[in-house]
Amino acid sequence: MSNLRKITALLLVVLMVALTGCGAKEENGVTTEGVTKVDRTNAVAVVNDEVVDIDTFNIYYAMYETAYKQYYGEDILTQEFEGVKFGDVLREDILDMLVQDSLIRSYVLSTGFTIKDDVFKEKYDELKAMLEEDTETKTMYDTIGVTDAFLEKQVQGSILMEEFTNTVNGMIDAETARLEELYKTEPVQVSARHILVADEETAAEVKTKLDAGEDFAELVTQYSTDTGSVATGGDLGYFPRGVMVAEFEEAAFTQPIGEIGEPVQSSFGYHIIKVEDRQTIAELIEAGEDEAVINDFKQQIKDSLYNEYYTKKIDELKAAASIETFIDKVTPKTEG
Structure with missing residues (x-):
């Protein structure tokens, strides 16, 4: 299964790494006597009382489905790898991605980080301009029901992901003894x-x-x-x-x-x-190589550690979180 997960990670539609689709607690729960009750009706996951809704999942799935069929053929999702249909693997991977996104969103916001209006506007305008130029992607987005509200959440998510990346890079920079070795x-x-x-x-x-x-x-x-x-x-x-x-x-x-x-x-x-x-x-x-070259090589070594430290931080957040997933809501009995 691990090889399949690597395959799904290789294909990214526009801003697939964006954090999105996680409703705020006040939008998805009602509070009675200090206890938050989460409405799970449309939830594919609940992460620390934050709902990952099925509509967001479906948009992501439709994006990947469209891209995979375009590149690998109409039957790609029904093909089996190691006895598992690719469509089922894709569903699990998207759900896991959205759970991670929710964890990252909550973590970054808990540090006091805020999204500046001018930064958001600049990135949102860039995305809209790109979609206007890329008519194929724009048509695909319109077909699967991508709304401006969804795009706004993607832009917000991309900014939060940048900040999380800074956190991970800070973890790596702090490992001075390991880096020197x-x-x-x-x-x-x-x-x-x-x-x-x-x-x-x-x-x-x-x-x-x-x-x-x-x-x-x-x-x-x-x-x-x-x-x-x-x-x-x-x-x-x-x-x-x-x-x-x-x-x-x-x-x-x-x-x-x-x-x-x-x-x-x-x-x-x-x-x-x-x-x-x-x-x-x-x-x-020791051989007197140029400092700029040395710094480039040092950055390459740091970059090679990123996935390790990213996973370490995600595992830490998962261990401290309450996570429920409902994969059965998005797994059909048959798929043609």
């Missing part, structure tokens, strides 16, 4: 060379020759289809994360220095990789 131990750039060939059979042939002691540069000239690096004996120089395709990057950042790894397949073909060197931030500082 990562600056010393985490490779931030790699120097490698490779031979790129079209098929597995040729890759195995080249690897056998390399294992027998034949010269890497000569085999680059003889076999490699990467014309850009043939003249340098396959040398790609130093490169950071996020530059190469994922399969190549994974091998380059984990393979032992000086060794020639097993062929790695990517969309370009098969790579035979030799890692020449890896450098940490501490090593770059």
Whole structure:
């Protein structure tokens, strides 16, 4: 199921990360003798007495449904992955997202943060202007019933999410000892060379020759289809994360220095990789690297920690919260 959740997270319709749809307590409950009674009639979740309403859920679901069908075909929601229909996974993911959004909204507002009118107006006007230019999205929003009130909540939510992001980044900045250790131990750039060939059979042939002691540069000239690096004996120089395709990057950042790894397949073909060197931030500082470059690498390491600390904070909020969910209200018996 975890892989499916990653898939659903990849596709974002406009402002899908926005916090929205959580009605204020005074709008959804009545107070009698100091006790708040929450009306659960239209609730898909109740988070600390705050209602996540079914209409908001349905709008989000319709957005995702439209996008997924457009990109993956009309039958995507009925397809099964690991024995579970994709539509059911999507429903669970949207519900979990809205629960998290409610927790984040309440937390940020509890810190005393307020949304300034001028900031809200600027972002709302930007969203409206974008929708006017993007007629396809505007038509889709109109079709599924997105109202101005819904858009206003999305803008409010996006501002609150920005503040929550600042909170998470503050948690990371406070981890000075851990960051200093990562600056010393985490490779931030790699120097490698490779031979790129079209098929597995040729890759195995080249690897056998390399294992027998034949010269890497000569085999680059003889076999490699990467014309850009043939003249340098396959040398790609130093490169950071996020530059190469994922399969190549994974091998380059984990393979032992000086060794020639097993062929790695990517969309370009098969790579035979030799890692020449890896450098940490501490090593770059010692080598006199420019401060701006160092700061960029430090930020990359902080960014790599974001999901961990975001999840940590969300788990903390969940543990302290009262949460009820009603997935049965949005799970049909059949789906065609």
